[in-house]
Amino acid sequence: MPNPEGGRRDIAITDGVKMTGSSVVAATVVAVTVVGPLLGLMSFSLVATMTLFLIVSPLMLIFVPVLTVTVAILAAAMVGFGVAAAMWTVGIAAMVCRGREIGIGSGVAKKMVEWVENVKRGQWTPEEDNKLASYIAQHGTRNWRLIPKNAGLQRCGKSCRLRWTNYLRPDLKHGQFSEAEEHIIVKFHSVLGNRWSLIAAQLPGRTDNDVKNYWNTKLKKKLSGMGIDPVTHKPFSHLMAEITTTLNPPQVSHLAEAALGCFKDEMLHLLTKKRVDLNQINFSNPNPNHNANNFNQMVDNEAGKIKMDGLEHGNGIMKLWDMGHGFSYGSSSSSFGNDERNDGSASPAVAAWRGHGGIRTAVAETAAAEEEERRKLKGEVMDQEEIGSDGRRGDHRMMMMRSHQHHDQHQHHVFNVDNVLWDLQADDLINHMV
DNA sequence: AACATATTCAACCGCTGGAAA
């Protein structure tokens, strides 16, 4: 698509500020300005040192041949430095230009680009907030690239968009999360994993960033403190049981040593890194009450929006959260949040979701396998897109996952200990922690 | 009071995929 402003393609680094001829010149000037004085200083140092040496040396004549060679070498070195500096100068300019083009997002190039382009970063000031909010109130949020320009802000479009969506939007709720909100986050995280946008969609006025931060800073610790692994939502005791039944005795003893330390969370996190072979996933449903049915019902309600009443109040669904005592991970056979089966493994529903990246950091699934699986599902999912009427990608993903469950009826189960391969060496676990 | 450490959370980064040309 031709750029409407006649420039080259925008790049990610500043999200919409284009490279222009003046920027190239400015970048070069900046680079030369930095390198020039450095070169001058180096030359001056060399000349001064040599002069001083020649003046003070009484044995100058004796060492003339040596000095000649030395000076020749140093001169050659200076030429080399000069060439290197010139190349560096050109390189910096090129890096800035190229960085602008392809989106290099770190290091000198980034700083140069920021400086050259005069794009501000960091905390927003109240004045900036006012400018952005009043502009959006008048013109809407149609083209984020143009918004900072038109609003008189020295920000990139992406920064403006994030500021608006995460902070300035009038429908946002600021302040502490309520217990009910915590409840919802934990329940949905147990099924969706780190799908923050999907979880946030269940909490009016909260952004995915809010939910993510709250989870990482509060809820994770809260669950750990209650003896529940925040990654798998399983009790630690179950994970330890899995360790002892799965690993060889020497490995178990190493793990036990590690467990005695103060790295419980890290260890358990690593222990949940199971290899997922998507070709062997079994989404069959040995338990007629398991979560897949409950979840599918919820997804069907209100065009893909999950119905909280059913989650919170029952119909055979376990109540995870006891308002008086915090989280309650019971052993109900029809549990939703914990989804624990008698053998300690997660149910197919949870496994299905996790198999699609719900707990990417915990499940050592390969990106390639996941991508292939997505592609396989894509056609089927597209047929169901109308269910997610608001067009959010998360809803598509939900549909994909649901679709996947139906699609792979005859495959094996991800988290069933009988089928899981543990791919971590005990030494690796310990080394990582230490 | 001064310093060190931990916590919080706004802002950012890089990637992805849909839409548009």
Added chain:
DNA sequence: ATTTCCAGCGGTTGAATATGT
């Protein structure tokens, strides 16, 4: 069919603040 633009997403960072020593 391909290229380009744009917005959404999850992970990460780092400044500001709180808490501990």
